[in-house]
Amino acid sequence: MMPPHYFLLVAALLFAIGCVGVLIRRNAIVILMCIELMLNAVNLTFAAFANESQSMTGHVFVFFVMTVAAAEAAVGLAIVIALFRRRRTTDVDDASLLRW
Amino acid sequence: MLQLLWLIPLLPLAGFAVNGLLGARFLPRRAVALVGCGSVLAAFVLSAGAVRELAGGRFAQTLFEWLPMGQTPGGSDLTVSWGYALDPLSAVMILVVTGIGFLIHVYSIGYMEHESKGGFARFFAYLNLFMAMMLTLVLGASLPVVFVGWEGVGLCSYLLIGFWYDRMFDEKAKMSCADAGRKAFLTNRVGDVGFVLGMLILFGATGTLDIQGILEGAGSIDPWWCGAAALLLFLGACGKSAQIPLYVWLPDAMAGPTPVSALIHAATMVTAGVYVTCRMAPLYLHAPDAMLVVAVVGGLTALFAAIIGIAQDDIKKILAYSTVSQLGYMMLAAGAGAFSASVFHLMTHAFFKALLFLGAGSVIHAMAGEQDIRRMGGLRRHLPITHLTFLFAVLAIAGIPPFAGFFSKDEILAGVLRAGGESGSPIALALWAVGILTAAITAFYMTRLYLLVFTGAPRMTEETRHHLHESPAAMTLPLIVLAVGSALAGFLGVPEFIGGLPNYLEHYLAPVFGAAAGVAEHAQGTAALSEQAAMGIALLASLAGIVGAWAVYRRGPLAAGAGAAAPGGLTRVVKNRFYVDEAIDAVVLAPYRGLCRVAAAFDERIVDRLVNSVGGAVDLASQLGRLAQTGYVRNYAFVFFVGTIAVLIFVLQ
Numbered sequence: 057m058m059p060p061h062y063f064l065l066v067a068a069l070l071f072a073i074g075c076v077g078v079l080i081r082r083n084a085i086v087i088l089m090c091i092e093l094m095l096n097a098v099n100l101t102f103a104a105f106a107n108e109s110q111s112m113t114g115h116v117f118v119f120f121v122m123t124v125a126a127a128e129a130a131v132g133l134a135i136v137i138a139l140f141r142r143r144r145t146t147d148v149d150d151a152s153l154l155r156w
Numbered sequence: 157m158l159q160l161l162w163l164i165p166l167l168p169l170a171g172f173a174v175n176g177l178l179g180a181r182f183l184p185r186r187a188v189a190l191v192g193c194g195s196v197l198a199a200f201v202l203s204a205g206a207v208r209e210l211a212g213g214r215f216a217q218t219l220f221e222w223l224p225m226g227q228t229p230g231g232s233d234l235t236v237s238w239g240y241a242l243d244p245l246s247a248v249m250i251l252v253v254t255g256i257g258f259l260i261h262v263y264s265i266g267y268m269e270h271e272s273k274g275g276f277a278r279f280f281a282y283l284n285l286f287m288a289m290m291l292t293l294v295l296g297a298s299l300p301v302v303f304v305g306w307e308g309v310g311l312c313s314y315l316l317i318g319f320w321y322d323r324m325f326d327e328k329a330k331m332s333c334a335d336a337g338r339k340a341f342l343t344n345r346v347g348d349v350g351f352v353l354g355m356l357i358l359f360g361a362t363g364t365l366d367i368q369g370i371l372e373g374a375g376s377i378d379p380w381w382c383g384a385a386a387l388l389l390f391l392g393a394c395g396k397s398a399q400i401p402l403y404v405w406l407p408d409a410m411a412g413p414t415p416v417s418a419l420i421h422a423a424t425m426v427t428a429g430v431y432v433t434c435r436m437a438p439l440y441l442h443a444p445d446a447m448l449v450v451a452v453v454g455g456l457t458a459l460f461a462a463i464i465g466i467a468q469d470d471i472k473k474i475l476a477y478s479t480v481s482q483l484g485y486m487m488l489a490a491g492a493g494a495f496s497a498s499v500f501h502l503m504t505h506a507f508f509k510a511l512l513f514l515g516a517g518s519v520i521h522a523m524a525g526e527q528d529i530r531r532m533g534g535l536r537r538h539l540p541i542t543h544l545t546f547l548f549a550v551l552a553i554a555g556i557p558p559f560a561g562f563f564s565k566d567e568i569l570a571g572v573l574r575a576g577g578e579s580g581s582p583i584a585l586a587l588w589a590v591g592i593l594t595a596a597i598t599a600f601y602m603t604r605l606y607l608l609v610f611t612g613a614p615r616m617t618e619e620t621r622h623h624l625h626e627s628p629a630a631m632t633l634p635l636i637v638l639a640v641g642s643a644l645a646g647f648l649g650v651p652e653f654i655g656g657l658p659n660y661l662e663h664y665l666a667p668v669f670g671a672a673a674g675v676a677e678h679a680q681g682t683a684a685l686s687e688q689a690a691m692g693i694a695l696l697a698s699l700a701g702i703v704g705a706w707a708v709y710r711r712g713p714l715a716a717g718a719g720a721a722a723p724g725g726l727t728r729v730v731k732n733r734f735y736v737d738e739a740i741d742a743v744v745l746a747p748y749r750g751l752c753r754v755a756a757a758f759d760e761r762i763v764d765r766l767v768n769s770v771g772g773a774v775d776l777a778s779q780l781g782r783l784a785q786t787g788y789v790r791n792y793a794f795v796f797f798v799g800t801i802a803v804l805i806f807v808l809q
Contacts, residue, residue, distance in 0.1 A: 079794050152787040 063104035070097035084136045084146040088129060095125045157205030161217050161240050164199050164206070164250065165295060168287035171195030175284060179277025192280030193261040196287055200254035207247040212664060216241040216297050216368070223300070232363030241297035241368070245668045248499055248661070249294040249431055252506045256423045257287050259634035263514050264415040266630035267521060279319060283419070286312035290424050294431065298366045299355045302432070306351065306396070309425045314341040316420060317412040325411035336411035343405040347395015347429075354388030357381055358439075371438045379443070386439055386446035389432060390453075397429025397483045400457045404737055406480055410472040414517030417472060422479050422513050423506040430486040430502055434495045437669055441493070448583065451491025451572070455587040455594075458484030460734070462597040466604070467730040469713075470527045471516045474605050478553065479509055481594060485568055488587060494571020496665040500649045501568055503661075504560035507645050508552035511638035515546035518627045518635065519609060523620055529605060530713045534614040538624040541632045543610050545639035550606045552642040554599035555698040562698075563646035565595060566691050570651065573690055588690075592697045599701025607709045615712070653687050 070093055077090030099118045106114025140146055171191050179188045206215075218239040225234040242250075261283060268279055289312060293305025318337030325333045359365050361381050362373035374382065393399070398406040409421045420426070433440065433450065440447050461480035468474045482505050489498035520527055522539055536543045552559035555566070569591050576584030614621055626632065649661040729735065786792075 075797060079790055079797070148789060 060104045060108045063100055067097045067100040067104070070094075070100065082147050082149055084139065084148050085133075087148065088132045088136070091132075092125060092129065095121055157202065158209045158215050158242070159217075160202055161206055161215070161242055161295065162219055164202050164254075165240075165288045165291035167195045167199045167202070168284040168291065171284035172281050172288060175277050176281035179281060180274040183277065185273060185276055188277045188280050189265045192284055193258065193265070195284055196254060196258045196261050199287065199291065200251075200258050203247075203250040203254050206242060207251060210242055210244075210247060212244055212667060214241065214243040214667070218297070230360075230363070232359075234359070234365075236298060236300045236365055238301060239297035240295040240301075242295065243668055244665050245431075245434060245499065246294050248503060248665070250291060252503055253287070253290050253294060253424050256506050256510050256638070257283075257290075257419060259637055260415050260419040260423070260510060260514065263418075263517070263631050263634040264413075266628045267415050267517055268413065269628075275319075279316075279413070282312055282315050282319070283416075286316070286420060286425070290428070293428055297368070299358070299370070300365055302367070303351065303355065306392075306428065306432075307348070309420070309428060310341060310344045310348070310396075313344075313409065313420050313425055314338070316416040317409045319412055319416065325408070331408065331411075333411040336408040340405040340409050343402050344395045347392040347402055350388040350391025350395070351432075352392075354385045354392065357385040357388065361385070367435065371436070374439045374442050377439075377442065382439065383443040383446045386436070386443040387449060389436060389439075390446065390450055393429030393433050393487070394453065395429070396432075397426050397487065398457075398480045399429070399453050399484060399487055400460060401736075401740075403457060403461065403480045404740060407473050407476040407733075410470070410476050414472065414513055414520060417476070418510045418513030418517065421476065422509040426479060426483055427486070427502045427506065430483065430490060430498055433487065433490045434498055434669075437490075437495045440490070447491050447493065449491070451488050451575075451587055452583070454484045454487025454489075454491050455590045456484070457481070458488060458594045459590050459597070460484075462594045462601065463730060464733050465601040466597065467727065469530050471519065471529050471532075471605065471609065472513070472527055474529070474601060475509070475512050475516060478512075478598065478602070481598060482509065482553070485565065485591070485594070488591060489568040489571050492568075492572040492575040492584065492587070494568060494574070495669045496649075496662045497564065497567035497571045499665060500661050501561075501564035503648075504552065504564040504642070504645045507638055507641040508549040508559075508561055511545060511549040511635065511642050512553065514631070514635055514638065515542050515549060518542040518631055519546075521627055521631070522624050523616065524623055526616065526620065529608040531616050532609045532614075533612045533616070533712060534610070535624070536610040539610075539626050541626060541635060545632075545635040546610065547606065548639040548642050550602045552646075554602050554702060555595055555694065556702075557695070558643070558646060560642050560644070560646035562695075563649050563651070566694055567649060567651060569595075569694050570687055570690055573687075592694060595694055596697040596701040596704075599698040600705045603702045603705035604709045607705065608713055612710070612712045651687065651691075 074090045074093030074095075074097060077093065078087055081087055081090065099121050102114040102118045102121070106112065106118075136146055139151055143150055171194070174191050175183070175188055179191075183191070216239060218237045220238050221235060222238040223234075223236040225236070228234050261280070264279065264283065268276055271279065286309060289305045289308025291305070293302055293309060296302035296305055314337045316337075317340050318334040321332070321334040321337070323333050325331050325336050331339075355365065358370050358377075361377040362370050364370060364373070377385075395402045406421060406426065410417055412421070440450070458481045461477045461484060465474050465477035465481060468477060482501070486498045486501050486505070489495070489501060518539065519532070519535060519542060522535070522542075523532065526532070548559065552561040555562045557563075569588060572584060572588045572591055576582075576588060647657055649659050650657040652659055732738075
């Protein structure tokens with residue numbers, strides 16, 4: 057059995073990549089993909105700890121996260137399409153109407 | 157009936173509530189008039205019944221504890237009850253107030269017929285409120301209750317002077333009717349300060365605010381405090397009863413509709429000061445110096461206002477100055493200790509001055525609003541009833557027997573003479589001479605008014621002349637009733653030496669003015685002149701005034717050039733009312749306005765700037781804070797991550 061810190065290291069790496077992507081990319085679709093990356097990094101962590109502690113709770117949480125992620129992707133993509141229809145762009149910096 | 161005393165002020169108050177709340181929207185004109193006049197008539201009937209039952213005694217009624225303020229440190233009980241008291245003095249007053257008030261209410265139905273329905277209801281609501289407040293003032297058993305009525309009538313006076321608040325009153329002085337109302341209200345405030353202070357001194361000295369209690373304890377008050385209280389109360393009376401130096405508001409109070417001038421500024425409210433002075437008679441008798449001040453101020457006011465009255469051209473202004481002058485007469489009588497003469501003149505004056513004002517209203521009504529007597533003349537033919545009733549009033553105020561004014565004026569002059577005989581002081585004799593002179597001047601300017609309005613060639617425009625008409629019955633009937641009163645009221649107080657009739661009023665009032673009456677009886681023999689001679693001199697003075705005016709004015713008003721033949725200052729000075737308004741403006745109001753400007757500058761430059769800089773500081777902080785709001789989700793997310801990491805480090809440490 058593999059020690060859990062291998063999983064955790066991979067999860068942390070994935071999370072960091074996702075996080076940096078959210079912060080520095082401007083394309084809305086890429087940002088959404090990066091968010092998926094972060095969510096899945098968390099899923100990996102859940103699964104690793106669940107396996108380690110022989111408990112089902114972590115596995116159940118993984119399913120919840122996946123469901124929410126699916127919903128989030130649906131809503132997020134709908135927003136991106138609406139934005140594209142109005143603005144002909146998916147650059148988030150152009151969607152700053154509510155700024156002061 | 158006596159038990160229903162509380163209902164007398166309450167009825168007009170109910171009329172006020174009905175007309176004020178429902179009148180403008182839900183009631184037809186007829187109903188408004190019915191409620192307005194009916195409530196006053198009911199009050200009059202109740203008053204008459206109560207006075208009949210009173211039979212010269214005294215009746216007091218406590219309704220409820222009004223201000224239970226507990227014990228003062230000195231141990232006196234400061235609980236003010238709302239109570240009414242009826243004695244011969246207040247009996248005379250409530251009969252005059254409700255009786256003449258009712259006639260003027262009826263007259264108003266005709267006079268205000270061209271008013272909009274809302275204005276009509278508002279007018280009657282105010283009139284009814286005034287009646288309620290005046291009756292509270294007269295019936296109040298303790299000084300705070302009297303003060304409520306005192307302020308209430310002042311409020312109604314303000315509301316009714318400014319009744320046509322959107323009209324100009326004096327184009328030349330740029331004074332609107334609303335300004336005139338404010339002037340009356342503010343001038344009265346000066347006097348009210350005196351009233352309140354006097355009331356507090358009396359409470360401090362006697363430990364009660366009940367009038368009966370104060371008067372019973374008046375003898376034991378320290379003379380200095382007694383004089384101070386009397387003078388302060390007199391200051392209040394000066395404001396209300398338009399005495400020097402606080403009389404300036406009354407001529408401008410003519411901005412109100414004419415029935416208001418008749419009711420409030422001639423017959424009732426302005427006599428409140430005289431009433432309070434007479435009510436506190438025992439107090440004044442213990443303060444001879446204050447009495448002297450009252451007499452001198454009254455005498456000077458009488459003469460001064462009468463002189464101004466000669467040179468006025470506005471029919472209502474003449475009557476206003478005449479009112480000031482007659483109020484001065486009443487104060488002179490009170491100051492001389494002839495309290496019942498003062499009340500007698502108050503009563504007859506209420507009749508003939510209300511009649512004069514209502515007659516003037518009838519003239520103004522017929523002349524479509526014209527008030528300048530130089531543009532009248534020859535109205536005798538067009539307004540027969542108004543003319544005849546007005547003539548009655550002129551004869552009454554001029555002091556021609558057997559009209560009412562003759563007897564009351566004579567009683568005042570006799571009272572002053574008696575006071576002079578008793579004390580032997582030359583001041584009283586001088587005041588008597590002032591009274592005689594005033595009587596002559598009064599006869600002069602009233603005859604002038606009568607001649608210029610009713611006789612001679614018409615001087616109005618052709619259009620106005622065609623419009624001339626006698627007033628409706630609602631206006632002429634009160635005129636006739638008042639004319640009868642002006643002719644006959646004098647017989648209530650025929651002097652003893654004439655005989656035939658007993659002096660009803662003096663005997664009726666004797667229980668109230670017992671002490672004062674004693675003084676009068678005692679001094680009878682020591683007067684400088686016999687009463688018959690004094691009466692003859694007064695009558696001669698009146699006749700001289702009438703003949704003089706007839707000689708000067710029988711051919712119409714003096715042409716502008718002729719009157720000012722001696723363009724010398726005197727005519728101009730009198731015409732401009734001795735520049736008193738201007739003097740008050742320069743001495744009192746100008747420094748006050750300067751002070752206001754300083755205060756305004758302080759407010760704008762310092763207070764406002766302080767407040768604004770607090771706002772500016774908040775604004776500046778916000779400008780800094782908004783820099784963090786970039787609007788880029790990226791930036792917010794970054795902060796969010798950094799924060800999360802910081803929290804994690806803190807928790808896991």
